[in-house]
Amino acid sequence: MDEGDRVLCESPTYLAAISAFKAYGATFTEIRTDENGMLPDDLEKQLERYPDTKLIYVIPDFQNPTGRTWSLERREQLAALSARYGVAVVEDNPYGELRFEGEFLPAVKSFDTAGNVLCTGTFSKIFCPGYRIGWIAGEKAVIEKYILAKQAVDLHSNTLAQREIARYLELYDIDTHIETIRETYRKRCDLAVETMRAAFPAGVTFAKPEGGLFLWVELPEAVNAREVLEACLAQNVAFVPGGPFFPNGGRENTLRINYSNMPDDRIVEGLGRIGQVLRDFVEA
Amino acid sequence: MDEGDRVLCESPTYLAAISAFKAYGATFTEIRTDENGMLPDDLEKQLERYPDTKLIYVIPDFQNPTGRTWSLERREQLAALSARYGVAVVEDNPYGELRFEGEFLPAVKSFDTAGNVLCTGTFSKIFCPGYRIGWIAGEKAVIEKYILAKQAVDLHSNTLAQREIARYLELYDIDTHIETIRETYRKRCDLAVETMRAAFPAGVTFAKPEGGLFLWVELPEAVNAREVLEACLAQNVAFVPGGPFFPNGGRENTLRINYSNMPDDRIVEGLGRIGQVLRDFVEA
Numbered sequence: 152m153d154e155g156d157r158v159l160c161e162s163p164t165y166l167a168a169i170s171a172f173k174a175y176g177a178t179f180t181e182i183r184t185d186e187n188g189m190l191p192d193d194l195e196k197q198l199e200r201y202p203d204t205k206l207i208y209v210i211p212d213f214q215n216p217t218g219r220t221w222s223l224e225r226r227e228q229l230a231a232l233s234a235r236y237g238v239a240v241v242e243d244n245p246y247g248e249l250r251f252e253g254e255f256l257p258a259v260k261s262f263d264t265a266g267n268v269l270c271t272g273t274f275s276k277i278f279c280p281g282y283r284i285g286w287i288a289g290e291k292a293v294i295e296k297y298i299l300a301k302q303a304v305d306l307h308s309n310t311l312a313q314r315e316i317a318r319y320l321e322l323y324d325i326d327t328h329i330e331t332i333r334e335t336y337r338k339r340c341d342l343a344v345e346t347m348r349a350a351f352p353a354g355v356t357f358a359k360p361e362g363g364l365f366l367w368v369e370l371p372e373a374v375n376a377r378e379v380l381e382a383c384l385a386q387n388v389a390f391v392p393g394g395p396f397f398p399n400g401g402r403e404n405t406l407r408i409n410y411s412n413m414p415d416d417r418i419v420e421g422l423g424r425i426g427q428v429l430r431d432f433v434e435a
Numbered sequence: 436m437d438e439g440d441r442v443l444c445e446s447p448t449y450l451a452a453i454s455a456f457k458a459y460g461a462t463f464t465e466i467r468t469d470e471n472g473m474l475p476d477d478l479e480k481q482l483e484r485y486p487d488t489k490l491i492y493v494i495p496d497f498q499n500p501t502g503r504t505w506s507l508e509r510r511e512q513l514a515a516l517s518a519r520y521g522v523a524v525v526e527d528n529p530y531g532e533l534r535f536e537g538e539f540l541p542a543v544k545s546f547d548t549a550g551n552v553l554c555t556g557t558f559s560k561i562f563c564p565g566y567r568i569g570w571i572a573g574e575k576a577v578i579e580k581y582i583l584a585k586q587a588v589d590l591h592s593n594t595l596a597q598r599e600i601a602r603y604l605e606l607y608d609i610d611t612h613i614e615t616i617r618e619t620y621r622k623r624c625d626l627a628v629e630t631m632r633a634a635f636p637a638g639v640t641f642a643k644p645e646g647g648l649f650l651w652v653e654l655p656e657a658v659n660a661r662e663v664l665e666a667c668l669a670q671n672v673a674f675v676p677g678g679p680f681f682p683n684g685g686r687e688n689t690l691r692i693n694y695s696n697m698p699d700d701r702i703v704e705g706l707g708r709i710g711q712v713l714r715d716f717v718e719a
Contacts, residue, residue, distance in 0.1 A: 153438075167590055174587035281594030283567075303458035306451055309593050310565030 152177045156205040159197055159238075161189055163405070164397035165215045168243065177205075179398035186358065188221030191228040198236045206220055207233060207240045211259055212247035213363025216396045216407035220361055223256050230262035240268040245276045245285075248329050248363035249358055251337030253374065266290040269297075276364070277329050282312050334366065336411050339418060343410035346419050350426025352433045357408075362413040367393070369404060374432050376406040388424045436461050440489040443468030443481055443522075445473055447680035447689070449499045452492055452527065461489075463682035470642065475512040482520045491517060491524045495543055496531035497647025500680045500691035504645055509539050514546035523577075524552040529560045529569075532613050534646035535621030547701060550574040553581075558600055560648070561613050566596050620648065620695050623702060627694035630703050634710025636717045641692075648695040651677070658716050660690040666715065672708045 152158075154176035160168075162181030169179070170231035180201065183193040188211060200205060209229065211221035221229075233240045242259045260270040266289075287297065320324070343366060344359045352358075357368045368390075370376060376392040383389060393405025408425075410418060436442075438460035446465030449596060453463070464485065467477040472495060482488060493513065495505035505513075517524045526543045544554040550573075557569035571581065603609070628643045635641075641652045651714075652674075654660060660676040667673060677689025692709075694702060 167586075174584065281591070281596065283589060283593045300458060302451075303454040304588065305567060307565070309567045309596055311563065311599075312593055312596060315595075412546040 152205060157201050157203065157272050157302045158208050159194065159204055159396065161214065163216055163393060163402065164208065165210055165400065166396050169398045172424045178380065181397065181399055186219055186227045188219070188225035189229065191202045191225065191232065194229070194232055198232060198238065204238050207238055208243065209240065209259065210243045211236065212244055213249060213360055216365055216391070216393060217367040218363050218365040220256070223346050226256065226259045228265070229259050230268065233267045234265035234383030238267065242268055242270045244270060246363040248277050249333055249336060249364070251333050251340065252361040260288060269293065277325065278316060278319065282316065284308055284312050284316055339410045339413070339415070342415055342418050343408065343422060346422040347426070350423050352430045354433050355429055364409055366408040366410060368406045368408060371404070371433055375403045377403065379406070379432055380426060382428045383425055386424045386428060392423065436489060441485050441487065442490045442492055443478065443488055444492045444682065445494070445498065447500055447677060447686065448492065448682065449494055449527065450680050453682045465681065465683055470503055472503070472509035473513065475509065475516065476664070478516055481490070482516060482522065488522050489524055492527065493524065493543065494527045496528055497533060497644055499530070500649055500675070500677060501651040502644030502647050502649045504540070510540065510543045511546050513543050514548070514552065517551045518549035522551065526552055526554045528554060529557045530647040532561050533617055533620060533648070535617050535624065536645040538598070540668040544572060553577065561609065562600060563601065568592055568600055614697065620680050623694045623699070626699055626702050627692065627706060630706040632709070634707050636714045638714055638717050648693055650694060652690045652692060654690070655717055658689050659687045661687065663712060663716055666712045667709055670708045670712060672705045674709065
């Protein structure tokens with residue numbers, strides 16, 4: 152990424168990816184996105200419009216912040232468009248293992264005939280957060296360049312942390328662990344959705360995700376989620392306002408809720424408080 | 436650092452810093468350097484010549500790769516020139532605690548009246564290598580920007596690793612540990628120097644450092660350390676060729692030796708083998 156290089160991304164997309172690209176002066180074009188992923192017509196239109204596009208950045212599984220998952224067809228279409236226009240794709244997949252409903256879908260990378268797709272994963276969401284250890288899959292020539300770039304950033308990832316994770320994988324069955332957290336998150340997601348349905352006022356909408364960590368909430372257009380957050384903080388409860396997930400701004404009437412990290416009673420209590428604050432705003 | 440921004444650095448300087456700056460397209464001017472640090476006359480001359488200099492990068496304590504330590508006077512002069520020309524300094528100090536001879540000297544940062552100096556440290560050389568946990572000291576306004584930039588790179592440092600180190604500092608006396616490794620390195624350095632004096636041929640020069648991890652060796656000008664390395668690898672012994680520590684190239688007749696990581700018998704055996712190979716090159 153150099154100053155002015157263009158990234159095509161979902162709308163909204165992951166906040167920290169926006170920050171990472173912006174640090175290098177990237178420009179963003181948000182592709183229109185529905186509950187099945189990027190709209191291929193809009194993606195193709197923007198690829199035509201910006202032939203110098205540097206990168207398409209996507210999170211096809213239980214996206215951060217929306218919790219949405221791309222359909223099989225959209226994955227194939229993205230891989231095909233990437234091949235046709237010769238544009239690289241970063242398929243960011245931290246949450247893919249955390250599916251608690253529906254069927255696992257193949258990665259965009261699995262449809263990558265042109266070698267354009269880089270696929271990334273992390274131990275943060277399946278082993279322990281905070282380790283800063285993940286993996287990346289891509290063409291050998293690209294990975295060789297990636298290694299050089301990463302060496303310039305940090306020489307190497309934490310060696311002790313790598314040994315800790317390697318030892319865990321050797322001694323324990325991570326799939327059993329994932330099964331446990333998947334079940335935990337499924338229950339918490341169910342409870343969160345049930346609580347929100349009861350506590351949130353009419354005009355506030357959200358969809359139930361099939362996995363991952365997040366619920367995406369849309370408020371009536373006139374309501375600013377940052378103001379709602381301030382009122383919620385006074386009640387000792389918080390969420391992440393949705394505006395910053397749109398790299399070009401706007402959509403301040405959105406917010407992201409995380410259900411994975413709290414025990415049942417606090418999910419009910421916390422979402423109840425948010426619901427009360429929302430009623431003050433929406434019914435005012 | 437943007438494309439073409441200029442860094443003034445010691446000659447030679449730390450390889451991974453060169454890589455980090457080069458990744459952003461930096462240009463380097465190597466300042467003439469003797470056993471007491473950068474020559475202030477040459478530093479001032481280059482600051483006059485390049486008024487848009489972005490950064491002065493230095494390692495004043497037991498420098499990597501030379502093992503050299505700046506004198507008190509040179510530290511004061513650097514801080515004064517940085518203030519006069521309004522140029523930022525990064526004072527990289529991973530090895531400062533590892534002094535086994537002479538007196539500790541104050542950091543360049545301690546003479547920083549203009550708030551231009553950023554001073555960095557790490558647990559890698561005093562606690563355990565590989566953790567990727569360190570610290571940075573500087574003006575509040577600069578550190579605030581630094582935090583934003585770091586967030587864009589990694590969100591945060593490994594939280595578990597931070598807790599491990601914090602717990603270590605709470606339960607143990609790190610100064611006692613440093614005393615132990617300092618004594619170990621002093622003995623290994625003594626042994627390495629003694630072995631090199633006996634085993635290395637005339638025309639090969641090196642100075643005994645007062646601390647740190649490294650010995651810097653200069654070969655006769657016609658000898659290429661990369662070729663020496665190849666011959667040494669055939670004898671199962673290695674060092675780091677010095678050429679890449681000069682950002683603008685040249686000086687292939689230099690090399691860096693590490694004495695901190697090997698037990699006594701292997702130091703003697705390894706340096707003896709290197710000496711034998713060097714005799715083949717130098718006396719050929």
